[in-house]
Each structure stands twice: as structure tokens, then as C-alpha cells.
Amino acid sequence: MKKKYSSYLYRYPLSLKSRLYCMLSASSIIPLVLIGMISVYSIYSILVNKIDKGLEENVEQVSLSLENTLENINYTSQQFTFNGLIGQDVYKYLSSDDLVERIKQTNQIDHNISLMNYTNPIVGMTLYYDEENNTPLFTNMQTENFQLKDLPLLTTMQGSDFYGPHESQYKNSTNSVFSLSRKFDITNDERTSNIIIYIETNFSTFENILSSMQYGMDASHVLVNSKGKVIYTENNKLFSIGSxxxxxxxxxxxxFSKESxxxxxxxxxxDRNDYGYEIRKWLYTFLVFALLSLFCSIVIAVLIKKIxxxxxxxxxxGISMISDTHLDVKMDASGIREFDSIIFEFNNMTNKIKKLVKKVEQEEKYKSEVEIEKLMAQINPHFLYNSLNTIQWLSRMGEQESTDRFVSLFIKLLNYNLAKGGYVVSIKEEINSLLDYIELQKIRYNNIFEVEINVDEHVWDYKTPRFLLQPLMENALYHGLEGNEGKIDVNVTKSNYGLLIVVTDDGKGMNDADIEELLTGKKKKYGLGIGLNYVDKMVKSYFGPYSKLEISSKKNKGTEIRISLHYKKG
Structure with a gap:
């Protein structure tokens, strides 16, 4: 196993950057994970106990508040019974047939009810109700369609029925209240046996008791009566009233529940999401500090990487760039003595390589120029023979003017070809020589072909080696038209990178094998004998690797030669 692992490391060695990142990450993450696990476990236990205890105490407080409220209104209801302070006045009212006495008792009852409400603010609506006649007798608030049977029964104790929460019986209110009902008199007296006492809590009591704010988070309440039925719910998705x-x-x-x-x-x-808020909050805080610690480690790693x-x-x-032939590389000092020593030696080595490459390039260019000059100095004997034969033929025909013009053009071509002033000329000179060549060939072929030349006026002064265009014209004449009728177009235009030369003919076209022979010099040479292989070499030698010669041709459609030249204006 150890051997396999060593072999893997040998084949796939870790970089220095990877090792630094791994070591710094391990030194930051391992202590953080260990401390984090202990902290999370401890804090989680503390928070859960704290939250649960707080919520249990709040539920117990809600239960106690509700119990006190029910006991309070139960105690208050005793003042309304037959033996109570207000109940005695009611009994006197019901027992008397004297109108004046009844009015007196009514005023006394209203006074005592108001006094009871004032001294006991938890009490809201109070009502004496005659079940037999379905009529309210004495009340501090108006009511309509008073009904007890539809109210949700909470519990029964001490002779009283407790309801709620439910909507108030006060006709101008839709607030929720708790309420109580009980018999006014349990002696079966005919005058009082049908009288019911009804008391509600005030409107704010319900809100104070069942407020969810006291939990510190969103909470919903469910109130279950003695029969196990839901009589109130704040979460209608889970329970419905009466379920x-x-x-x-x-x-x-x-x-969290509390049985009363x-x-x-x-x-x-x-909701468990709300319940876990405190825990998640602490975990997020811990995560922020953990990420901050990792960020600091990354910053340290970056600094070490920089150093x-x-x-x-x-x-x-720099070494990679040199291997890709980018020799203009010079590295700046790093400020670290050991590295600066390497950088100094590297820069020295780069300069020596650059000088050596430049020397080799100059030697190769010189060889190329010698080859081109040698090629240009060689004239195809067939061209000389055909030209002299044309002169002889014109003389015999008595074409003195044509003979004179042909000889003049022939001398100019020879002079242009054999000139010793260097092989670089302007586009203008090259076009003029091409026109001489075209005119000479038209005389030979009795004007059976047509040539159209278009030159961008901005490129006349651009420099080019001699005889760049003439071989293209020869190719169109001999391999394209083959001495037959046809048209040749020459276009010289300015491009983004320099110059674009396109020569097209509408001749018989060539296949890929013919094109390959032209570019390699295997094809039989015509005219002056300067073939397309010369042009291809000259383009690459003079204009660099980004310049190129391309030939595209279709049988019976014609041929197009494109030369893209990357160079500056001369």
C-alpha cells in the first residue's frame, strides 16, 4: 500500500500552493471543528432548556390568568344571585307589583351594577335574562338575539357554566370574551326560577390572557374543554371549533400544555422553525466567526503565496513563455534574495537566447534572400524562346509598330527582373511591371483575354518584393485560361492587418493535386519561370508567419488566389 501511494505521489505530485493551502486549512479547520462541536453541544443544551422552561412558565401563567379570570367572574356572579347584594334588589323588583317601588328598585339595581363594574374592571357585560319570556331584564349593555345554547361550553363548576372564548353578546361588538351563566334562584320560586344570570369579561381581558407576544415568538393557542373538544383555536389548519x-x-x-x-x-x-430561532441564531453567529477565521487563514495563505x-x-x-518562443520576457526582482538570484540568472539566459535567435534569423533571412535573388536571376529558356519567336513573327508580318512595342516591353521586363537595386519595390512599381507583362502577353495571344486591375489608392506606396504579382498572372494565364479566351481580375486592397491581394480567373479550374504541385514547385513552369512556390516562400520570408498564400478552385468555374500580407507602410 505504501509503495502504491509513493508511486501515485511521484506521478501526481502536489504543487507548493496546494500544500500551503492544505496545511493552513487543516490548522484552521481542525481546531475550529473540535471547539465548535463542544460549543454547539453545550450551547444547544443550554438554549433548549432555557426556551422550554420559559415557554412552560408562560403557558402556566396563561392558565393561571384564565383560572383567576373565571373565578373572578364566578365570584362576581354571586352578587347577582338571590342571596347577593344586587340579587336582593332584583328579587324585590320581581316580588312587587307597585310601579313606584319597581322604578325605585330599577334605579337601585342600575346603580349597583355600575358600581360593580367600576370596582371590578374585569367584568364587561352583565345581564339578567328571563328564559320563559325570552327577554333581558337588567343589563349594562344592549343585546339582540341573546342565545346561550350556541356558546362553546368550557367547563361547569360551582353551579355555573363557563363559555368561551366567543363573540360578545353586546350588539355593537365583535370582540372575543369569556362568559358565565347560572341560575338566579335555586329555590324553585315561580317568580325567579326562569331568571338566568349572564356575565362577560371585558373586551381586553381575552387579548391580555391569550397574547402570543408573551412567548417572544409567534404562538397559537388551542383551548380544550372538559369533554376533550376544541372550543377555541388560533390555528384553523390543525383544528376546527368542535373537533x-x-x-x-x-x-x-x-x-406546551397545561391542564387546569x-x-x-x-x-x-x-412552529418548530420559530422554536429553533434562538438556536439557529447562535449557530449563524458561530458560523460567521468560523467563516471569519477561515477568511483570515485565506488571507494568510495569500500573503504566503505572494511571498x-x-x-x-x-x-x-517565464520559462513557459520562452518555450513558446516569446523571448521578450524580463522578470522584475521579487525583493527576496534567493529568488532574485534565480531571476537575475534567468534574465541573463533570456538575453543570450534572444541574441542567438536573432543571429539565426538574420542568417536564415540572408539565405532566403540569396535564394530568391538566385531564382529571380534565372529566366525560363522557353519564355525567351517564345518571346523571340513572337518578335520574328511580328517582323515577318510587317508589324513594325507592334514589333517595336513588344521589344520595348520585353526589355523592360528583363531589366525589372535583373535589376540590382534590391528586390523590394513599391506596389506602384509592381503594378506597372505587371501591366507591361500583361501587354506583352496580349500581343502574343492577339488580345484574346481580358484583364481588370483594381488597386486601392491608399496602398500605392506599400513595399513588396519584386515579382509578387507576375507569377499570379502567369498562373491565371497558363493554368487557368490555358491560352484561351477569358477574364482575369486583380484586386489589391487595404486590410486591417496590411494588404489583401486577390487574383481570380474564369478558366477551367484545378483539383487539389494540381494546387499541391503548384505550391511545391512540381508543376511545369511557364513564362519567366517564377512559380507560386517562389511567391509562397517570399511571403513567409519577408512578411512573417501570419502572412499566407491560399488557393481555392472549382472545376470549370475558375481559380482564386488570395495573399494576405501583414506589414507596415514603407
């Missing part, structure tokens, strides 16, 4: 209370419906919630000694139960439902890895990377980049 059975089922704990299996609350899987997505954390529940009054035979009812209050349940607080908290150690960056100079090495520059040296490696």
Missing part, C-alpha cells in the same frame, strides 16, 4: 383534540396532528409544532383544575386545558403551539509562490510562479511562467 376532537388530537396530538397526532401537531407533528410540525412544539406543544377547572377541567379544561390550554395548549400553546409554536513564496508568486515569484516561483513568475519564473515558471
Amino acid at each position: 376532537d383534540y388530537d396530538v397526532n396532528k401537531m407533528k410540525g409544532y412544539k406543544t 383544575g377547572q377541567n379544561w386545558m390550554i395548549v400553546a403551539l409554536i 513564496v509562490y508568486k515569484p516561483l510562479s513568475k519564473i515558471n511562467q
Whole structure:
């Protein structure tokens, strides 16, 4: 196993940057993970206990508040019974047939009810109700369609029925309240046996008791009566009024419940997402610090990379550029003595390589120029023979003027070809020589072909080697038209990179094998004997590797030769 691992490392060695990052990451992450695991476990336990205890205490407080409220209104209701302070006045009212006495008792009852409301602010609406006649007798608030049978029963104790939460019986209110009803008199007296006492809590009591704000998070309440029925819910998705209370419906919630000694139960439902907010908040805080620690490690790693890895990377980049023949590389000092020594030697080596390459290029260019000059000095004997034969033929025909013009053109071509002033000329000179050549060939072939030349006026002064265009014209005449009728177009235009020369003919065309023979010099030479292989060599030698000669041809359609030249104006 050890041998395999060593072999793998030998084949796929880790870079210095990777090693630095791995070491710094390990030194940061391992302590962070260990401390984090201990911290998360400890803080999680503390927070869970704290949250659960707080919520349990709040639910217990809600239960206690509701119990006190029910006991309070139950105690208050005793003042309204037959034996109570207000109840005695009511009994006197019901027992008397004297109108004046009844008015007196009515005023006394209203006064006592107002006094009771003032001294006991938890009490809201109070009502004496005649069940037999379905009529309210004494009330501090107006009501319509008073009904007890539709109210949700919470519990029954001490002779009283407790309801709620439900909508108030006060006709101008839709607020929720708790309420109580009980018999006014249990002696079966015919005058009082049908009288019911009804008391509500005030409108703010319900809101204070079941406020979700006291939990510090969103909570919904469920109130279950002594029969296990839901009589109030703030979460209609889980329960509906009157449904059975089922704990299996609350899987997505954390529940805290308290059973009252009054035979009812209050349940607080908290969404588990809200329940875990404090824990998540702490975890996010821990994560922020963890990321901050990692960020610091990254910053340190970057600094180390800058100090150690960056100079090495520059040296490696410089070596790569040299291997890609980019010799204009000079590295700046890094400020680190050991690296600067390497950089100094590298720059010296680069300068020596650059000088050596320049020397080799000059020698190769000189050889190329000698080859081209040698090629240009050679004139195809067939061209001389054909030209002299044409002169002889014109003389015999008595074409003195044509003979004179032909000889003049022939001398100018020879002079242009054999000139010793260097092989670089302007586009204008090259075009003029091409026109002489075309005129000479037209005389030979009795003007059976047509030539159209278009030259961009901005390129006349551009420099080019001699006889760049003439071989293209020869190719169009001999390999394209083959001495037959046809048309040749010559276009010289300025391009983004320099110059574009396009020569087209509408001759018989060539196949790929013919094109290959032209470019390699295997094809039989015509005219002055300067073939396309000369042009191809000259283009690459004089204008560099980005310049090129391209030939495209279709049988019976014609041939197009394109020369792209990358160079500056002379």
C-alpha cells in the first residue's frame, strides 16, 4: 500500500500552493471543528432548556390568568344571585307589583351594577335574562338575539357554566370574551326560577390572557374543554371549533400544555422553525466567526503565496513563455534574495537566447534572400524562346509598330527582373511591371483575354518584393485560361492587418493535386519561370508567419488566389 501511494505521489505530485493551502486549512479547520462541536453541544443544551422552561412558565401563567379570570367572574356572579347584594334588589323588583317601588328598585339595581363594574374592571357585560319570556331584564349593555345554547361550553363548576372564548353578546361588538351563566334562584320560586344570570369579561381581558407576544415568538393557542373538544383555536389548519383534540396532528409544532383544575386545558403551539430561532441564531453567529477565521487563514495563505509562490510562479511562467518562443520576457526582482538570484540568472539566459535567435534569423533571412535573388536571376529558356519567336513573327508580318512595342516591353521586363537595386519595390512599381507583362502577353495571344486591375489608392506606396504579382498572372494565364479566351481580375486592397491581394480567373479550374504541385514547385513552369512556390516562400520570408498564400478552385468555374500580407507602410 505504501509503495502504491509513493508511486501515485511521484506521478501526481502536489504543487507548493496546494500544500500551503492544505496545511493552513487543516490548522484552521481542525481546531475550529473540535471547539465548535463542544460549543454547539453545550450551547444547544443550554438554549433548549432555557426556551422550554420559559415557554412552560408562560403557558402556566396563561392558565393561571384564565383560572383567576373565571373565578373572578364566578365570584362576581354571586352578587347577582338571590342571596347577593344586587340579587336582593332584583328579587324585590320581581316580588312587587307597585310601579313606584319597581322604578325605585330599577334605579337601585342600575346603580349597583355600575358600581360593580367600576370596582371590578374585569367584568364587561352583565345581564339578567328571563328564559320563559325570552327577554333581558337588567343589563349594562344592549343585546339582540341573546342565545346561550350556541356558546362553546368550557367547563361547569360551582353551579355555573363557563363559555368561551366567543363573540360578545353586546350588539355593537365583535370582540372575543369569556362568559358565565347560572341560575338566579335555586329555590324553585315561580317568580325567579326562569331568571338566568349572564356575565362577560371585558373586551381586553381575552387579548391580555391569550397574547402570543408573551412567548417572544409567534404562538397559537388551542383551548380544550372538559369533554376533550376544541372550543377555541388560533390555528384553523390543525383544528376546527368542535373537533376532537388530537396530538397526532401537531407533528410540525412544539406543544406546551397545561391542564387546569377547572377541567379544561390550554395548549400553546409554536412552529418548530420559530422554536429553533434562538438556536439557529447562535449557530449563524458561530458560523460567521468560523467563516471569519477561515477568511483570515485565506488571507494568510495569500500573503504566503505572494511571498513564496508568486515569484516561483513568475519564473515558471517565464520559462513557459520562452518555450513558446516569446523571448521578450524580463522578470522584475521579487525583493527576496534567493529568488532574485534565480531571476537575475534567468534574465541573463533570456538575453543570450534572444541574441542567438536573432543571429539565426538574420542568417536564415540572408539565405532566403540569396535564394530568391538566385531564382529571380534565372529566366525560363522557353519564355525567351517564345518571346523571340513572337518578335520574328511580328517582323515577318510587317508589324513594325507592334514589333517595336513588344521589344520595348520585353526589355523592360528583363531589366525589372535583373535589376540590382534590391528586390523590394513599391506596389506602384509592381503594378506597372505587371501591366507591361500583361501587354506583352496580349500581343502574343492577339488580345484574346481580358484583364481588370483594381488597386486601392491608399496602398500605392506599400513595399513588396519584386515579382509578387507576375507569377499570379502567369498562373491565371497558363493554368487557368490555358491560352484561351477569358477574364482575369486583380484586386489589391487595404486590410486591417496590411494588404489583401486577390487574383481570380474564369478558366477551367484545378483539383487539389494540381494546387499541391503548384505550391511545391512540381508543376511545369511557364513564362519567366517564377512559380507560386517562389511567391509562397517570399511571403513567409519577408512578411512573417501570419502572412499566407491560399488557393481555392472549382472545376470549370475558375481559380482564386488570395495573399494576405501583414506589414507596415514603407
